[in-house]
Amino acid sequence: MNVALYSTPRFGALKHTIQSEEQRNSSSGDDVAQPPSSPSNNSSHQHEDAQDLLSFGTHCDVKDCRQLDFLPFRCDSCTQTFCLDHRTYESHKCSAAPNQDIRIPECPKCQQKIQRPRGSDAAAQIQKHIASGCRDLVLLAPRRKCNHKGCKNTEALSFKCNRCEHQFCIKHMRVQDHTCSSQSIPPSGSDAHRLAKPGQSALKRAITAY
Template sequence: MAELFIGQHCDVSHCNQNDFLPFTCSSCNGIFCLEHRSTAAHNCEKAEEKVASSTVKSEFKSYSCSKADCRKKGPVPVTCPFCNFQFCMSHRHPQDHDCTKMPEREKSVPMAETAKMVKEIQARHRTNPRRQTPKSEKARQTAAKVALMKMKMHAKGDTGIPQLERVYLEVCLPARTTLDKKPYFFSSSWSIGRIVDWLANTLKLENENDKEGTQKLKLFHSDTFQAFTMDTKLRDLMNKEKDQLYSGSEVILDYVPEGLDDIQDINN
């Protein structure tokens, strides 16, 4: 008669006991007897790695945005002073997440100041002949190609950006500067926020976008006069089906009151 083997031997070398009901370690998947079933009893190295891994993960906790339609997470908690919910950088301002606890006095943007700001932007940009009539997407693309050839000769930017990643834009600069507009190139992987910060740093412009209750430095589409969202990648704006940017397009950099993302009445 053939010999019948039941159970399994313990993986601890000095034990090797045959256990009829062996235990499997959840960390290293080893087989052990009753005496050596705990991770401490068989000096489980995998268990130590798990503990170290969970410790590292806990150090890099992320915080979810409380806005219903936002799935972004941030490395630090940003709490609204009115509703006490946490939000991402894009929705950190009470106006951005439609805060229901914000006092009425905080909701009103000083209309006189806003009107004055918009009129200044209007006076600076309305005389541009390119804006007299809206252009079709094809016409905008053709105009951008023509402008691109000139931009490449004079544009400034981060020389570390590879040639294939460079996107050239004609930037209309804020009214408080002495410059009208200048060509620059940026990486297609940069976000609008990074472009704004780079321009502010390069041109020594005041930039208080991270502070509450201050004028914001924003980048606007030169045809729709809508502000670009700060966390949007440049390459994503170039892949839109409508109102997309092209290498060679023109954009507007200017200061606006907090909460103003639309200067579409600029031609009025």
């Protein structure tokens, strides 16, 4: 009997209705899904990101360079913007560079005077000096010759006599050591002792005779 029931036309119509409903539900679920983005949309977004990144950098104002630099340097004389290689007056041939600036930079670490060629950057010279262990680019003091006759010493450290106002080395820095040309030279301790002996002898003889 069951077999006869499944073979009736009414059961076939019911089965067809159920299948149609399942197909309708499956098609409606597909409609909810979002379509994938097209390749053209991805390329446009990438182009916009690149433009935003380039807007942060600045091109070097040197015509033959035009390098994009994200940490540019602004010249304090001509107010133009330059890359790392053209940041100094000399490298970008600055026409507004102050020619009167001849100050000698001093190392903040060792307090030595640093060489600075005309048009060069003082900060860059100090950085090179410190990077060498405070050995390179040191501006040496001029050596002075000792004014004592016959002395050939030339030293960076010299001493000025307060009497004759001449410069002498450490060996001849004292008045009695460089035969000072000043007329009023007080005798040294040994010379004063020798000069005092004749006077003391004469005084003793006078007291004895009396």
